[in-house]
Amino acid sequence: MIQDNPALIAAIRDRFAHVDSCPFQGPRIFFENAGGALTLKSVVETSTFYAALPDNPGRFNPAGQGTQKVIDKAKVDLAVFMNTSSGQFFAGESGTELLFRLIRTACTSAPKGTKVIGSSIEHPATRSAARRWTDIAGLSYVNVPHNDETGLVTAEDYAALVTPDVSVATILHASPVSGMAMDVAAISRAIRAVAPDCVIIVDGIQHAAHGQLDLDSYAIDGYAISPYKVFSRHGYGIAWISDKLSAAPHDMLINAPATGWEFGTRDAGAYAAVSDVVAYFEWLGSEVSPATERRERIEAAGGAIHQYERFLIDAMINGTGNLPGLKDLAHVRIIAGADNPAREGLVSIAIDGVASPDVVEALNSQGIRTHTRKADHYSGNVLDPLGLGDCVRVSLCHYNTLQEVAEFLVAIKDIKARRAA
Known part of the structure; x- marks a missing residue:
C-alpha cells in the first residue's frame, strides 16, 4: 500500500500545492489538515x-x-x-x-x-x-x-x-x-x-x-x-x-x-x-488497485488512505525507530485515549504544565504547523468534561510522511524542557 511505495508517496505529494513549504513561513510540516487540507494543484x-x-x-x-x-x-x-x-x-x-x-x-x-x-x-x-x-x-x-x-x-x-x-x-x-x-x-x-x-x-x-x-x-x-x-x-x-x-x-x-x-x-x-x-481519488485508486470502474477506484483510494493514515497515527502514538511515541511521554495526555480504533487522521493532546497556544507557537517556530483548540463555543463540549481549557490538535492526511511524524516526535519530546529553558 502507500507506506510501502516511496515513489507513490512522492507522486501524491507532487499533486498538492505548498506540500512542504509555506509562502509566508518557508519550509514547514503541515499538521493542520483538519483546519483545511492542502489544495490540489489541478484545483488551483x-x-x-x-x-x-x-x-x-x-x-x-x-x-x-x-x-x-x-x-x-x-x-x-x-x-x-x-x-x-x-x-x-x-x-x-x-x-x-x-x-x-x-x-x-x-x-x-x-x-x-x-x-x-x-x-x-x-x-x-x-x-x-x-x-x-x-x-x-x-x-x-x-x-x-x-x-x-x-x-x-x-x-x-x-x-x-x-x-x-x-x-x-x-x-x-x-x-x-x-x-x-x-x-x-x-x-x-x-x-x-x-x-x-x-x-x-x-x-x-x-x-x-x-x-x-x-x-x-x-x-x-x-x-x-x-x-x-x-x-x-x-x-x-x-x-x-x-x-x-x-x-x-x-x-x-x-x-x-x-x-x-x-x-x-x-x-x-x-x-x-x-x-x-x-479525479484525484480515481487516480489514486488506479495506483493502489487494478480496478477499472470509477467507483471501485474511489473505494480503493479511500481504503488506502485510511490504512496509510492509520500507519502514520500509530507511529505518532506508539513511536517510530528509536523515538518514543506520544503515549510514552509522561508530559503528554492523548485526548480520547492512545488505543482508539475510531481515530481518523487526528490526535489531540495536552502538555502537562504548558498552555496549548505556547506549544503550538513552539512547534511553529520549528516549522511544524499545528493548531490550538480552546474550550470555547467550538470545542468546549469535548474539552470541558475532560477538565481541559485547551488542547493541541495534530491533524494529518495521506500526503504526510513518516519522516514528518518523526520530526514532530523529536520536537514534542523536548517541548517542556525547551519552554522551561
Whole structure:
C-alpha cells in the first residue's frame, strides 16, 4: 500500500500545492489538515481559469452552455464519489451554512410537538442549528451524551433515547476535536428502527478527506461537506439531500421549480474543482488497485488512505525507530485515549504544565504547523468534561510522511524542557 511505495508517496505529494513549504513561513510540516487540507494543484489551475470567465452558466451561448455542462458533470462526479443513486447535490456558502439550511427546513417541516435528537459530540454547525430551529418550530430537543473518554457516540447511545415521535436527527460523522469517526450507518439504523420517517442529517465535513463515503448505505436525508477540507478551495460548501428532503417546503423563489435549492448564479469553477478532487481519488485508486470502474477506484483510494493514515497515527502514538511515541511521554495526555480504533487522521493532546497556544507557537517556530483548540463555543463540549481549557490538535492526511511524524516526535519530546529553558 502507500507506506510501502516511496515513489507513490512522492507522486501524491507532487499533486498538492505548498506540500512542504509555506509562502509566508518557508519550509514547514503541515499538521493542520483538519483546519483545511492542502489544495490540489489541478484545483488551483481550474479555479484560475473559471474565475476569468464573465459568462453565467446556463445562458444560451457557448460559454454559458459549456459552464453548465461543467456543473452537471460535477454533480454526476459527486454521486459516484459519495455513492448515491438518488437525491441531489447543490453548492452553498459553506458546509456550516448548508447544515443550517438543511436543519432549518427539516425542523420547520416537522409536526409540532415532535422531537429533534442529536449528540453532545457534534460540532456547533449542527448543534447550534438544531437547538435554534427546535425552539422556533415548537419542537423539543433530545441530547445524546457522548463518551468523554473515547470521544465517541454510538448507535446504542442513540437507541437508548430515540422515541417514535422523533422527527429530525443529526449525526456527526467525525469529530474535529477528538478525531473519532462515528458509525453513521449503525446510528441511522438505530434511529429508523424506532422512528422510520425521521429526517436524518449528517455533518460530513471532518470525515470527507479521509475517503470512504457511501451515502446509499447510510439511509439518511442530508449530508454536507466543506470542499476546502477535501483538497479543494475555500468559499463554498456542497450538500446532498434526499428526494424526500428536496420536496420539503424550503426557501425558494416564487414559482421556481419545487425541488430547486440553489440561489443565484452558480460558480462553475467551484463545481469544476470538485471534479478535480474526484479525479484525484480515481487516480489514486488506479495506483493502489487494478480496478477499472470509477467507483471501485474511489473505494480503493479511500481504503488506502485510511490504512496509510492509520500507519502514520500509530507511529505518532506508539513511536517510530528509536523515538518514543506520544503515549510514552509522561508530559503528554492523548485526548480520547492512545488505543482508539475510531481515530481518523487526528490526535489531540495536552502538555502537562504548558498552555496549548505556547506549544503550538513552539512547534511553529520549528516549522511544524499545528493548531490550538480552546474550550470555547467550538470545542468546549469535548474539552470541558475532560477538565481541559485547551488542547493541541495534530491533524494529518495521506500526503504526510513518516519522516514528518518523526520530526514532530523529536520536537514534542523536548517541548517542556525547551519552554522551561
